[in-house]
Amino acid sequence: MSARNRELLALIPASLLLAGGFAAVYLQDSNSLNSKLSDLTLSYAGIFLGLCIAGHLVIRLRLPNADPYLFPLVAVLASIGLVVIYRIDADLARAQAQWFVVGLVFFILTIVFLRDYRRLEQYRWTIAAAALFLLLLPRVPGIGQQANGAYLGVRLPGGIVFQPTEFAKIGIVIFLASYLRDTRQVLVQGGRRILGITFPSIRHLGPLLLVWGIAMLMLVFIRDLGSSLMFFGGFLALLYVATGRLSFPMVGLAMFALGAWFLGSNIGHVQSRVSAWVDPFDPVLYDRPGGSYQLAQSLFAQADGGMVGKGLGEAILTLPGGGNLVPAPQTDLIYSVITNELGLVGACGVIALYLLVVARGFKIATIAGDSFSTLLAVGLTSVLALQVFVIVGGVTKVIPLTGVTLPFISYGGSSLVANFVLVALLLLVSDRARRGK
Amino acid sequence: MTRPIAHLFALFVVLFAVLVGFTSRWTVFEASGLKDNPLNRRALLEELMIDRGSILASDNSELARSVPAEGKTFRRVYPKGELFAQAVGWSYPARGVPDTGTERYRREELLGNGDVISSTVNRLTGRKRVGNTIRTHLDVAGQQAAFAGLAGRPGSVVALDPRTGAVKVMASVPSFNPPDLEQARKDPAAPLLNRATQSRYPPGSTMKVVTAVAAIDSGKYTPSSVLDGSSPQDFSGVPLNNDAGENFGPVDLTTALTNSVNTVWANVAVSLGRPTMEKYLRRFGFDRLPELDYPADQMVASGAVIDGAVVSPRDDRVDIARAAIGQDKLLVTPLQMAEVAAAVANKGVLMKPRLGDSILDPDGRLIRSIPAQQQSRVMSAKTARQINLMMQQVVREGTGTAAALEGIDVAGKTGTAQIDIARGITQPWFIAFAPARNPRVAIAVTVERTVDGFGGTVAAPIAKSVMEALLRADSSSAGSGQ
Numbered sequence: 001m002s003a004r005n006r007e008l009l010a011l012i013p014a015s016l017l018l019a020g021g022f023a024a025v026y027l028q029d030s031n032s033l034n035s036k037l038s039d040l041t042l043s044y045a046g047i048f049l050g051l052c053i054a055g056h057l058v059i060r061l062r063l064p065n066a067d068p069y070l071f072p073l074v075a076v077l078a079s080i081g082l083v084v085i086y087r088i089d090a091d092l093a094r095a096q097a098q099w100f101v102v103g104l105v106f107f108i109l110t111i112v113f114l115r116d117y118r119r120l121e122q123y124r125w126t127i128a129a130a131a132l133f134l135l136l137l138p139r140v141p142g143i144g145q146q147a148n149g150a151y152l153g154v155r156l157p158g159g160i161v162f163q164p165t166e167f168a169k170i171g172i173v174i175f176l177a178s179y180l181r182d183t184r185q186v187l188v189q190g191g192r193r194i195l196g197i198t199f200p201s202i203r204h205l206g207p208l209l210l211v212w213g214i215a216m217l218m219l220v221f222i223r224d225l226g227s228s229l230m231f232f233g234g235f236l237a238l239l240y241v242a243t244g245r246l247s248f249p250m251v252g253l254a255m256f257a258l259g260a261w262f263l264g265s266n267i268g269h270v271q272s273r274v275s276a277w278v279d280p281f282d283p284v285l286y287d288r289p290g291g292s293y294q295l296a297q298s299l300f301a302q303a304d305g306g307m308v309g310k311g312l313g314e315a316i317l318t319l320p321g322g323g324n325l326v327p328a329p330q331t332d333l334i335y336s337v338i339t340n341e342l343g344l345v346g347a348c349g350v351i352a353l354y355l356l357v358v359a360r361g362f363k364i365a366t367i368a369g370d371s372f373s374t375l376l377a378v379g380l381t382s383v384l385a386l387q388v389f390v391i392v393g394g395v396t397k398v399i400p401l402t403g404v405t406l407p408f409i410s411y412g413g414s415s416l417v418a419n420f421v422l423v424a425l426l427l428l429v430s431d432r433a434r435r436g437k
Numbered sequence: 438m439t440r441p442i443a444h445l446f447a448l449f450v451v452l453f454a455v456l457v458g459f460t461s462r463w464t465v466f467e468a469s470g471l472k473d474n475p476l477n478r479r480a481l482l483e484e485l486m487i488d489r490g491s492i493l494a495s496d497n498s499e500l501a502r503s504v505p506a507e508g509k510t511f512r513r514v515y516p517k518g519e520l521f522a523q524a525v526g527w528s529y530p531a532r533g534v535p536d537t538g539t540e541r542y543r544r545e546e547l548l549g550n551g552d553v554i555s556s557t558v559n560r561l562t563g564r565k566r567v568g569n570t571i572r573t574h575l576d577v578a579g580q581q582a583a584f585a586g587l588a589g590r591p592g593s594v595v596a597l598d599p600r601t602g603a604v605k606v607m608a609s610v611p612s613f614n615p616p617d618l619e620q621a622r623k624d625p626a627a628p629l630l631n632r633a634t635q636s637r638y639p640p641g642s643t644m645k646v647v648t649a650v651a652a653i654d655s656g657k658y659t660p661s662s663v664l665d666g667s668s669p670q671d672f673s674g675v676p677l678n679n680d681a682g683e684n685f686g687p688v689d690l691t692t693a694l695t696n697s698v699n700t701v702w703a704n705v706a707v708s709l710g711r712p713t714m715e716k717y718l719r720r721f722g723f724d725r726l727p728e729l730d731y732p733a734d735q736m737v738a739s740g741a742v743i744d745g746a747v748v749s750p751r752d753d754r755v756d757i758a759r760a761a762i763g764q765d766k767l768l769v770t771p772l773q774m775a776e777v778a779a780a781v782a783n784k785g786v787l788m789k790p791r792l793g794d795s796i797l798d799p800d801g802r803l804i805r806s807i808p809a810q811q812q813s814r815v816m817s818a819k820t821a822r823q824i825n826l827m828m829q830q831v832v833r834e835g836t837g838t839a840a841a842l843e844g845i846d847v848a849g850k851t852g853t854a855q856i857d858i859a860r861g862i863t864q865p866w867f868i869a870f871a872p873a874r875n876p877r878v879a880i881a882v883t884v885e886r887t888v889d890g891f892g893g894t895v896a897a898p899i900a901k902s903v904m905e906a907l908l909r910a911d912s913s914s915a916g917s918g919q
Contacts, residue, residue, distance in 0.1 A: 237445055240441050240444075240445065241438050241441040241442055241445060242438070244438070244440070244441050281474060281476055283476070286476055296474075296476055296477075299463050299471055300471055300472075300474070300476075300477045300479060302460065302463035302464050302468075302471075303463055303464060303467070303468040303469075303471035303472055303477075304472070304479050305464055306464050306465065306468055307464065307465060316479060316482050316483065316486075318508070319482070319508070320482070320485060320486075320506070320507050320508030320509065320510040321507050321508060322508070325478075325479075325482065339460060339463075339464060343464060344460055344461055344464040344465060347457075347460045347464070348457055348460070351453050351456055351457055351460075354453065355449070355450065355453050358446065358449050358453075359446065362442050362443075362445065362446045365438075365442050366438075366439050366442050366443075371438070374438050374442075375438075378438075378442060378445065382445065382449075385449045385452075385453075388453075388456075389449075389452050389453070389456065392456045392460075393452075393455070393456060393459075396456060396459035396460050396462075396463060397459060397463075398455055398456065398459050
């Protein structure tokens with residue numbers, strides 16, 4: 001079977017998942033008054049399948065050699081997101097479905113207009129500047145928005161909250177991939193060996209320090225440990241792959257840890273996140289605004305889910321008097337909601353899906369013909385994987401909880417659109433790599 | 438660049454494995470600890486969403502029911518207010534107070550946790566959870582009569598069906614309206630206290646029924662045995678007087694019970710000895726918690742109390758002569774004294790007292806009956822018959838005449854414990870059963886700290902009106918064709 005036909009077939013289970021999920025939530029929601037059930041869920045699933053097939057046709061026409069698994073995996077993740085968001089709030093699910101369409105449009109636009117993505121190399125400094133501008137946008141007075149102490153959003157006219165970091169991560173990866181393609185040789189050769197460890201020369205350490213400085217700046221300005229970890233981690237991954245020297249990312253990691261520790265103990269917001277992480281059940285932290293209530297509720301929700309979960313629509317998410325028991329269920333804590341309703345089994349399924357996406361991303365990187373393509377695929381895959389780790393690790397108390405989205409699942413237009421563009425870039429790299437073979 | 442990419446992938450596999458590991462930790466390995474965390478209110482929220490079953494009186498009128506509250510939750514209402522506040526208890530999980538009374542004892546059934554099949558079906562079909570209904574033996578008319586009889590005076594009335602142990606009346610005054618429990622908690626009169634099961638009082642001469650059972654059932658005495666009823670006599674080196682110092686001289690046991698002769702019963706107890714007295718006390722249920730279907734921490738044991746704890750009558754610190762006439766350290770609950778009357782009434786067999794009659798499903802169909810169970814054989818049927826006759830004598834011509842019912846033979850025994858002799862403060866008691874030949878009601882009545890009140894004048898009339906109410910209801914329901 002050709003790659004494209006495999007892709008097409010794989011989209012059907014994604015649609016069935018959506019139909020089944022909607023049906024389950026609907027049954028739970030409205031008990032016996034389910035006369036509209038069949039046509040409603042089926043039409044949702046039909047529309048979803050139609051949209052996916054549209055995406056598929058574009059891939060078939062423009063990128064016939066692209067990886068066949070990536071797009072169906074993304075469709076499955078997106079359908080899980082739609083079902084869970086529908087279960088939380090039907091209106092939000094409608095909005096998310098619209099964002100799914102917008103994301104798909106950007107996905108198609110990227111594929112159509114960026115066929116030769118290597119042109120991006122020429123604009124690396126422009127892209128870097130734009131990414132930095134995007135990163136700092138939330139701190140611009142008047143439009144910047146603070147949520148839980150971190151500056152991650154920008155309020156656009158019309159009430160839409162735009163999260164520039166989601167797009168900035170792609171820009172930074174493009175810049176780093178092209179920068180490291182140029183300098184990877186000199187970074188290694190110009191280095192000095194001290195005690196058997198290769199240190200880059202002072203001259204080439206400059207850009208490295210610069211990126212480190214940017215990450216620290218993000219901690220200070222955006223005040224978000226999670227996204228700075230994501231960016232800097234992506235950078236270290238690229239550095240390691242580009243140079244093949246473990247010492248580089250190790251030094252970088254040590255510098256980051258040092259900086260994060262210093263800033264973390266001096267910036268109140270980051271500090272309170274860390275103390276909430278250390279002891280989420282401290283009654284004082286629990287009751288403090290922006291304290292550990294969120295993390296504690298996340299853990300309670302997971303405990304409530306157990307091995308197989310409460311079932312879709314069965315978990316308690318809201319308080320009797322109105323308001324959320326589980327805060328930010330559709331964004332930050334959506335993984336906890338999934339675990340609550342689908343259990344450890346469902347959560348492992350979600351993690352496995354992301355791992356498959358990561359595996360495909362790295363596979364694309366290994367077969368890519370040129371360094372830029374390889375580094376681009378590694379970078380994009382790494383930031384996606386790190387984003388999953390940062391948010392899932394945050395809600396499972398592996399690391400301090402910070403608010404980034406769970407790619408393709410969390411509610412949010414910026415995240416969905418940016419991640420669709422990210423996957424489109426991976427498919428572009430993949431198509432080019434396979435074309436030559 | 439392939440090798441570093443493979444390493445990088447391995448790193449992400451490890452990182453994701455850590456995520457799975459931590460998720461397993463919270464969902465499986467540490468889940469029970471998280472569920473028990475005091476900050477975790479999920480169990481409470483889940484309980485609030487259960488349509489808890491009703492608690493019914495014997496006539497199926499509602500003593501407690503759930504009504505929809507905000508969100509998808511339910512709230513408890515108690516239509517009879519203060520009448521059954523202690524026996525039924527309360528359930529206000531939203532207020533952060535633990536359940537009490539029958540609400541607590543029958544919690545699992547009321548929440549529908551017991552029947553696995555129906556709750557699973559409910560979950561699968563997405564129906565909200567509904568609990569089962571508990572029907573009790575409590576009799577609304579009898580309870581009202583008890584409240585009317587006590588008329589606001591602190592005290593308690595317990596009425597049992599001696600044949601089954603069914604608790605017909607469990608009244609405790611002062612009472613409270615369950616929704617006002619927070620104010621009631623601060624009330625110095627302690628309305629939350631279930632005086633029927635939690636208050637220990639000196640039983641006075643009602644205790645002589647226990648001593649009389651021990652005397653006759655042990656075979657050492659008969660109702661016509663003659664003893665020295667002179668007054669005063671020394672016991673434990675301290676002179677003991679009869680009521681008003683009356684000197685009866687040689688007197689038989691029936692007369693000694695009819696006229697409540699202290700010195701006779703003190704002599705009986707001394708000659709029976711501590712082991713025999715202990716044997717009969719234990720058979721009646723003294724020295725341990727009642728076997729009532731009611732929370733253990735809302736009940737206390739009856740017996741000789743030293744430093745707040747019940748000690749065996751074999752303990753040298755217990756003055757057995759005075760314990761036998763309900764003085765000194767002997768303290769009892771009204772429920773225990775109702776059980777004493779019930780054991781005599783039921784031909785010597787004490788049935789376990791029980792509030793619950795049956796468990797019904799949400800549609801009112803019977804799931805199971807709560808069966809009557811024997812607690813102990815206290816005395817032979819012959820002894821029971823003899824004590825029955827002696828107690829009838831008390832009501833016919835002794836201290837308990839105020840309890841006499843028209844057309845029905847009543848057997849009973851009065852008691853008047855002296856609390857503060859100088860100020861004339863007493864604790865009047867009356868225990869009884871009726872009809873004497875075929876008893877259907879056994880009762881204990883006591884009133885706290887009356888001034889110059891006697892068992893015969895204060896407690897017996899209350900017992901009479903409650904028994905009348907219960908027997909009337911009994912015969913009318915029998916007449917309506919059961």
